[in-house]
Amino acid sequence: MLKKCLAEFLGTAVLVTFGCGVAATNGLGAGYVGIALAFGLVIVAMAYSIGNVSGCHVNPAVSTAMLVNGKMTPTEFAGYVVSQFLGATFGAFILYAMLAGTPFLAENGMGTNGYGELSATNITVGGAFIAEVVLTFVFVFAICGVTSKEKFGNPAGLVIGATLTLVHLLGLPLTGTSVNPARSFGAAFVSMIFGCNNGAAAFGQVWLFILAPLIGGALAALAYRWLDPEKKPAPAKTSKKK
DSSP: HHHHHHHHHHHHHHIIIIHHHHHHHGGGTTTHHHHHHHHHHHHHHHHHHHHHHHOOOOOOHHHHHHHTSSEEEEEEHHHHHHHHHHHHHHHHHHHHHHHHHHHHHHHTTTSSSSSGGGGGTTTOOHHHHHHHHHHHHHHHHHHHHHTTTGGGGHHHHHHHHHHHHHHHHHHTTTOOOOOOOHHHHHHHHHHHHOTTTHHHHHHHHHHHHHHHHHHHHHHHHHHHHOOOOOOOOOOOOOOOOO
């Protein structure tokens, strides 16, 4: 269990350092496509490095889905989530240390999420909530499907990374794309502490980016369990004739 938690800590730290790092620097002109690819490629890299240790959740929404589908115990779930939040926060500290003194933190912040004035499209709080639920649902639904059979094991990391890239392409102009409570918390918390651009405001909105992805992940797990083609139907009840 300790090794699994350490793997989740490391994986989430790397996700925030590189994903939010590209968002903070804007990939030096790479824009939304570059940021989306950064998050997706990090997941691919982590899936093939720590996937055989912890399953590479690096996301409380994914762990929630695994808990709902009975693939984790509550104790494992708690250990994973704590490790993910700590890892995301540590990764954000690393990113700040790298970028301190540069203009990026004052101009772009640290890749935090937001709605209203913190959104590129001024999305409403209701719209942001729906967007995060839907984006997380799609992402976690794909994970549930591609991890359901051993024969999908080899391409699973690529599929998951591609799906994360896809949801970022839509979500970045809306909310900055969270779909990951730990990633949002870590970036917002460190941004607030060090007074980065919109840091305090982003931390004030982080509740949405914790709650909505958890709901989206749970719904995805329930939906896949209901649709699972391998799920055996309950045996029909037969009445005994007297």
